[in-house]
Amino acid sequence: MNERFNKGLETIKNYVTDEEVTKMVEHDALADIAPDLRKMIIEFAYGEVYSREGLDAKSRALVVITTVVTQGAAPQTKTHITRGLHAGLTPKEIVEALLQLVPYIGFPRVQNALVIAQQVFQERELTV
Amino acid sequence: MNERFNKGLETIKNYVTDEEVTKMVEHDALADIAPDLRKMIIEFAYGEVYSREGLDAKSRALVVITTVVTQGAAPQTKTHITRGLHAGLTPKEIVEALLQLVPYIGFPRVQNALVIAQQVFQERELTV
Amino acid sequence: MNERFNKGLETIKNYVTDEEVTKMVEHDALADIAPDLRKMIIEFAYGEVYSREGLDAKSRALVVITTVVTQGAAPQTKTHITRGLHAGLTPKEIVEALLQLVPYIGFPRVQNALVIAQQVFQERELTV
Amino acid sequence: MNERFNKGLETIKNYVTDEEVTKMVEHDALADIAPDLRKMIIEFAYGEVYSREGLDAKSRALVVITTVVTQGAAPQTKTHITRGLHAGLTPKEIVEALLQLVPYIGFPRVQNALVIAQQVFQERELTV
Amino acid sequence: MNERFNKGLETIKNYVTDEEVTKMVEHDALADIAPDLRKMIIEFAYGEVYSREGLDAKSRALVVITTVVTQGAAPQTKTHITRGLHAGLTPKEIVEALLQLVPYIGFPRVQNALVIAQQVFQERELTV
Amino acid sequence: MNERFNKGLETIKNYVTDEEVTKMVEHDALADIAPDLRKMIIEFAYGEVYSREGLDAKSRALVVITTVVTQGAAPQTKTHITRGLHAGLTPKEIVEALLQLVPYIGFPRVQNALVIAQQVFQERELTV
Numbered sequence: 001m002n003e004r005f006n007k008g009l010e011t012i013k014n015y016v017t018d019e020e021v022t023k024m025v026e027h028d029a030l031a032d033i034a035p036d037l038r039k040m041i042i043e044f045a046y047g048e049v050y051s052r053e054g055l056d057a058k059s060r061a062l063v064v065i066t067t068v069v070t071q072g073a074a075p076q077t078k079t080h081i082t083r084g085l086h087a088g089l090t091p092k093e094i095v096e097a098l099l100q101l102v103p104y105i106g107f108p109r110v111q112n113a114l115v116i117a118q119q120v121f122q123e124r125e126l127t128v
Numbered sequence: 129m130n131e132r133f134n135k136g137l138e139t140i141k142n143y144v145t146d147e148e149v150t151k152m153v154e155h156d157a158l159a160d161i162a163p164d165l166r167k168m169i170i171e172f173a174y175g176e177v178y179s180r181e182g183l184d185a186k187s188r189a190l191v192v193i194t195t196v197v198t199q200g201a202a203p204q205t206k207t208h209i210t211r212g213l214h215a216g217l218t219p220k221e222i223v224e225a226l227l228q229l230v231p232y233i234g235f236p237r238v239q240n241a242l243v244i245a246q247q248v249f250q251e252r253e254l255t256v
Numbered sequence: 257m258n259e260r261f262n263k264g265l266e267t268i269k270n271y272v273t274d275e276e277v278t279k280m281v282e283h284d285a286l287a288d289i290a291p292d293l294r295k296m297i298i299e300f301a302y303g304e305v306y307s308r309e310g311l312d313a314k315s316r317a318l319v320v321i322t323t324v325v326t327q328g329a330a331p332q333t334k335t336h337i338t339r340g341l342h343a344g345l346t347p348k349e350i351v352e353a354l355l356q357l358v359p360y361i362g363f364p365r366v367q368n369a370l371v372i373a374q375q376v377f378q379e380r381e382l383t384v
Numbered sequence: 385m386n387e388r389f390n391k392g393l394e395t396i397k398n399y400v401t402d403e404e405v406t407k408m409v410e411h412d413a414l415a416d417i418a419p420d421l422r423k424m425i426i427e428f429a430y431g432e433v434y435s436r437e438g439l440d441a442k443s444r445a446l447v448v449i450t451t452v453v454t455q456g457a458a459p460q461t462k463t464h465i466t467r468g469l470h471a472g473l474t475p476k477e478i479v480e481a482l483l484q485l486v487p488y489i490g491f492p493r494v495q496n497a498l499v500i501a502q503q504v505f506q507e508r509e510l511t512v
Numbered sequence: 513m514n515e516r517f518n519k520g521l522e523t524i525k526n527y528v529t530d531e532e533v534t535k536m537v538e539h540d541a542l543a544d545i546a547p548d549l550r551k552m553i554i555e556f557a558y559g560e561v562y563s564r565e566g567l568d569a570k571s572r573a574l575v576v577i578t579t580v581v582t583q584g585a586a587p588q589t590k591t592h593i594t595r596g597l598h599a600g601l602t603p604k605e606i607v608e609a610l611l612q613l614v615p616y617i618g619f620p621r622v623q624n625a626l627v628i629a630q631q632v633f634q635e636r637e638l639t640v
Numbered sequence: 641m642n643e644r645f646n647k648g649l650e651t652i653k654n655y656v657t658d659e660e661v662t663k664m665v666e667h668d669a670l671a672d673i674a675p676d677l678r679k680m681i682i683e684f685a686y687g688e689v690y691s692r693e694g695l696d697a698k699s700r701a702l703v704v705i706t707t708v709v710t711q712g713a714a715p716q717t718k719t720h721i722t723r724g725l726h727a728g729l730t731p732k733e734i735v736e737a738l739l740q741l742v743p744y745i746g747f748p749r750v751q752n753a754l755v756i757a758q759q760v761f762q763e764r765e766l767t768v
Contacts, residue, residue, distance in 0.1 A: 029627075030626050030630060032630070032639070032640070033607055033626065033630050033640045034610070034611060034626050034640070036611065037611065037614075040619075040684075040688065041231075044231065044684050045231035045619060048684070049228060049230055049680075052224060052227065052228075052676075053224075054221060054223070054224040055220075055221050055224035055225060055228065059187070059190060060224075060228050062187060062194075063190060063191075063225050063229065064228065066190075066191045066194040066195055066198070067194055067198045067233060068620060070195045070198040070199060071198060071232075071584070071621075072327070072328070072329065072584070073584065073624070075620075075624065076620040091289070092182045092183075093182060093187070095290050096180060096181075096182040096183035097187070099292065099293065099296075100177060100180075100188050100191045100192065101191065101195055102177055102293075102296065102490070103169075103172065103177055103490055103491050104192060104196065104199075104490040104491065104492060105195060105489065106485075106486070106490050107296075107297055107488065108324060108327070108331075108488060109327075109329065110293070111286075111293065112329070112331065114289065114290050114293060115285075117289060118286060118288070121289060128288070128289045128290070157499075158495075158499070158502060160511070160512070161475070161479055161498065161501060161502050161505060161512045162482070162483060162498050162512070164308075164483065165483065165486075165491075165494070165495065165498060168300075168483075168486065168491075172300050172304070173491060176296065177296075196492060199456070199493075200456070200711070201456065201493065203492075203496065204492040223673055226674070227674060227676065227677065227680075229618075230618070230677075230680065232620060234613075234615055234616040234617050234618050235615050235616065235677075235680075236616060236708060236711070236713045236715075236716040237711075237713065239677065240713075240715065242673065242677060243669075243670070246670060246673050255672070256672070256674070297487075300487065301487035305483060305484060305486055305487055306484070308480060308483065308484075310476045310477060310480040311476075311480035311481060311484065315443070315477070315481070316480075316481075318443060318446055318450075319446060319450045319481050319484045319485065320488060322447045322450040322451055322454070323450055323451075323488045323489060324488065326450070326451045326454040326455060327454060327488075328583070328585065347545070349438060349439050349443070351438070351545055351546050352437075352438040352439035352444075353443070353447050355433060355436065355549065355552075356433060356434070356436075356444050356448065357447065357451055357746075358433055358549075359425075359428065359429035359433055359746055360448060360451045360452065360455075360746040360747065360748060361451060361455075361745070361746050362741075362742070362744040362745050363549075363552075363553055363557060363743050364580060364583070364587075365585065367549065368585070368587065370545065370546050370549060371542070373545060374542060374544070374545050377545060384545045384546070413755075414754050414755070416767070416768070417731070417757065417761060417768045418735050418738070418739060418754050420564075420739065421739065421751065421754060424556075424560065424561075424739075424747075425747055428552075428556050428560070432552065432556070433552075436548075455712070455748070456712070457712065457748045457749065457752070459748075459752065460748040553743075556743065557743035561739060561740060561742055561743055562740070564739065565736075566735070566736040567732075567736035567737060571699070571702060571737070572736075572740050574702060574703060574706075575703075575706045575737050575740045575741065576740065576744060578702075578703045578706040578707055578710070579707075579710045579741055579745060580744065582706070582710040583710060583744075583745075604694045604695075605694060605695050605699070608692060608693075608694040608700075609695060609700075611689060611692065612689060612690070612692075612695065612700050612703045612704065613703065614689055615681075615684065615685035615689055616704060616707045616708065616711075
């Protein structure tokens with residue numbers, strides 16, 4: 001485990017619980033066919049990109065939620081709303097960011113994302 | 129001009145200069161074929177969505193820049209980077225938001241957006 | 257409930273049964289986190305856009321089915337094929353609209369949409 | 385030139401002038417690298433798909449305009465608005481179809497398409 | 513069944529087992545609403561496009577896997593990874609093609625596609 | 641300049657001329673606002689991804705051309721068709737890959753890409 005990997009793991013802690021970091025290190029669901037994907041995500045996405053200065057973790061989470069909702073990527077919408085909460089975004093801010101997208105991507109994808117957000121908030125007993 | 133229209137114009141001032149607001153009111157490039165588009169943008173997009181509470185103007189601008197870059201919409205990328213600067217985003221924050229997109233949309237659209245950002249910054253003599 | 261909301265509800269009746277309109281008014285699945293989404297859909301999407309003159313309800317339904325299929329949005333494809341039938345599109349016209357998309361979006365999304373259309377027609381015991 | 389090719393040419397006449405059909409037959413801009421593309425467009429897109437029964441030419445044009453605008457494909461937006469006019473869509477119907485897309489794809493792509501529509505109408509001295 | 517249909521069936525054999533070809537001919541899941549879709553897929557997609565010279569079956573499969581993953585089309589990703597294996601792509605080559613997409617479409621769609629690839633390989637007891 | 645950077649530069653030579661590599665090292669058009677983008681492209685995209693084993697340079701170029709054409713990214717389509725030629729793809733193979741996309745993305749984006757390919761071939765006096 002090199003410096004970029006460690007920096008990546010350190011950065012991920014802004015977005016997930018320590019428990020999840022441990023799980024990521026100990027278990028890689030794609031280890032049998034593409035072990036390098038996790039490595040790239042930790043080293044490049046977190047170690048090189050998320051860890052940059054000049055934009056705080058909350059804003060980075062907002063950018064990532066926005067792009068995956070715009071792409072209509074359902075599994076990632078759930079993941080990154082969860083990570084956004086961990087990074088300090090409030091449920092209210094997440095809902096507002098999704099509504100702000102209506103004039104730019106229309107209602108369907110926003111509605112699908114709000115259904116996912118609702119589920120994430122309920123699982124954590126959070127209210128808006 | 130109704131209440132939503134006025135609220136929209138008031139809200140737009142967070143994103144464009146007073147001069148541009150005046151220009152918007154006095155001149156509508158699509159007036160001959162679709163005069164209601166401008167009305168919808170001012171009343172709905174700005175008067176009803178952008179004007180909501182719970183997320184500041186800078187964060188709304190960040191969300192909008194992210195979605196138009198993800199969609200690969202070049203003219204809107206220029207418009208909303210410009211409006212983001214007016215709303216208080218620094219050139220540095222805009223560049224960081226674009227780089228944050230690399231792991232989610234890949235290099236091509238990020239590179240195209242950075243070329244547009246560079247042009248906007250140069251026209252305003254801004255440095256990162 | 258204002259004028260735009262009422263106009264929206266009136267317009268929706270071209271696309272859904274009276275029973276569903278009642279259900280929409282009485283129950284909002286996202287009420288706890290984003291009550292304004294339903295309001296925006298009724299007031300803006302239906303009250304301001306669908307209610308415009310110059311294009312009939314059938315043609316508007318055709319446009320909406322086309323855009324959600326092109327976006328690959330599965331839940332909305334089901335919703336809007338159902339609403340299109342209510343607005344007067346025949347199963348045959350819907351199937352033809354989907355096949356017309358083959359040269360413009362390719363087979364995969366058309367095939368996925370036809371599977372959804374088939375399910376909607378079967379639930380209503382409609383034949384093409 | 386086989387039967388499908390002839391049927392395709394016959395069908396294209398619903399969408400373009402006789403002059404343009406002649407030009408298509410006599411000149412193929414991609415003849416040096418991909419002569420089969422034009423053949424596929426005429427035989428398959430027009431000869432097999434557009435020529436089907438069950439949906440009139442105006443509705444097919446509406447479907448095609450909608451999908452290319454949703455995709456953000458600028459050159460095709462111009463082509464198919466022009467063909468839609470030839471197939472019998474009025475400028476008003478085209479503008480309404482584009483505005484109907486606002487709640488489903490947002491303002492940016494609709495605005496870009498309206499600018500193109502305006503240009504097509506001006507070249508033909510058409511008013512909405 | 514015409515010449516193009518037969519050529520299509522012949523070509524499909526490069527991508528699926530003989531058993532599946534028989535199943536395709538004997539059973540069409542969309543026969544009740546759109547019997548011409550299967551005909552178009554066999555005659556046009558396989559009989560006219562896949563059957564062309566100048567690019568081998570493996571490379572055509574690689575192109576098709578890439579485009580459906582880029583579009584985020586999950587059902588087709590499974591179908592075409594399976595067909596790619598039949599056409600001679602190794603599991604390793606498929607995994608590498610998916611990882612090659614990371615810098616162009618980002619991690620989310622690549623990760624979703626790798627999960628599908630893993631499932632296809634496991635069902636066939638293939639290792640990378 | 642670290643090991644990944646050097647490996648990246650070595651790998652790029654499969655796709656561009658030595659002259660262009662020198663130009664890349666000596667001149668970075670985005671140096672004033674985002675010097676790290678070029679670094680990421682060379683170190684991550686080329687040094688970590690393109691440089692992997694298990695898929696040859698020609699096949700990687702085919703994958704990249706396919707994804708940028710599917711995304712409708714015009715500037716990148718030109719860049720990667722050019723790099724594909726350098727990696728050993730013939731003009732014929734590139735044209736066939738583009739035509740293979742017709743059943744999966746439709747005619748518009750394929751036609752736009754063929755116009756770009758034609759221009760690249762003409763500049764290099766290549767015939768198909």
